[in-house]
Amino acid sequence: MDLRVLRYFLAVAQEKNITHAAKQLLISQPALSKQLADLEQELGTPLFVRGHRQITLTESGEYLRARAMELVDLADKTVANIATEQVIGGELSIGAGESVGMQRIMNITSDIMLDYPDVKIRLVSGNAEEIEAQLTKGILDFGVIMGERPLEQYNHLQLPEYDRWGIVMRKDDPLSRLEQIQPEDLKNRPLLVSEQAIQDHRFQSWWGNTGSAIPIVGTYTLIFNAKLLVKNNRIYLLTFEHLIEDSTSEALVFRPLKPEVTEPITVIWKKNTVQSKVAELFINRLKTNLKSLA
Template sequence: MELRVLRYFLAVVQEKNITKASEKLLISQPALSKQLSDLENELGAQLFIRGHRQITLTSEGEYLRSKASEIVDLADKTTANILTDQVIGGDLTIGAGESVGMKRIIDVMGNINRDYPDVKVHLISGDANEMESKLNSGTLDFAVFMGERDLSDFNYLQIPEIDQWGVIMRQDAPLAAKKSVTSKDLLGLPILISSQAKTNNRFDNWWGNLGPKMNIMGTFTLAFNAELLVESSHSYMLTFDHLLSDNDSKVLTFRPLEPKITEPITVVWKKNTVLSKVDQLFVKRLRASLNE
């Protein structure tokens, strides 16, 4: 597969119409159609269902769309970093979930962008498994892991902040009167839990023998959206401290778990890889922030 053809493919996916895509790409419609047919022949799979006015992707087309986006983004990022190798410029891309530790990391990113305006910063949200996959594929420069994780394949810096687990609930909820929440307190209540914590069985020890009796009503990946559900459904959300915005804190409140559960926060990057100048600067400034 040629990078040029993947760009053609993504343009067609975006426009959902070969004629519109050809106009955007400044190539003829027959030439674009032939490039797409050749791509399908090369892969041995149908990528599009061609309708009268609009095309839709097959399952194979959807798979290629996700991979092609990663490949093109990586190519563009590599080109930008090479072209700006003599100065501090290019892209700085960091993937992470929501955490109190992100303030330190974002402060470092912001200071770099202020001092070197040619640096473009990108924040990608997701859980640790997604971030590790993107880090290994090269579409991320750094990932931020919350919690214990095998770091043998990475270089890393552990930052001093920690995430503390607790429960977000409405301020008028009965449990809001307590200073902390035990597993027994949550019995029979509708609970939201992060997808990663559920997959990793993070609370099995904390639940103890009450685990099978817990009412897990759903899971979430982004705390902000889950907080809206807590507000409307009077449910209880297991998440980290410091994730409530000023507006949310007028309706919702946080109580820590008892016994306490905390998670370390670690910034990681791939071993045996040459860091760009902007990546080196990020590591240098992040390390310096740890000594302040």
């Protein structure tokens, strides 16, 4: 298996038609069909279900597509960074959750892009586990994670900002009259909670015995769609402060938890890895930025 064949495979998976993919790749249809057949033989499993008008991926094909996209993206990024070795250029990839701390990261990134127009930015959203997995695979240069995590395998810098948990609700909700929200206030009130917070049992100690009386009606990974649900229904959203300050939140309000619950914000990157010039520049500028606060 080589990258060229993986690119062929991805083109067919995208087009769902070998003839269309062959035209896009500028090769003959028989040659492309043979490459796919050889790939299936090499892997020992069918990758496609060949229909009359289009083809679809088998379960093995779907798995290969996800892995192939990662490998091709990594190869393209590596080539781009090597090609710009003598200058600051290439791609800077940062994965992060939604957090107030991202403003500092985006300020530094914006300055780099202004100073070095050949730099391209790739932003990936995800929770801490997803970000760490992509760092390990070399898909991301940096991750920005919220909360206490094991950091032994990473280089890391902690930001001075922190995220404070609270409840987002409609402005006309009776709870909006409170300055802070205690566990008892949420009894019998439908609540949306971050998927990662549920997995980590983050609020088990905060709501204690009251937790059994708080109905968790759903989870979310990114906040935008969750805000829309809160806006349209009498549902409460457990999330970080400063994430509803946009045009979709005109009817919403944030109230912090009592007792207060906060999370540290940390920038992480792989140890023992040769960084591209643009990644080294990002690290140096972030360190300088943090030192200026000391």
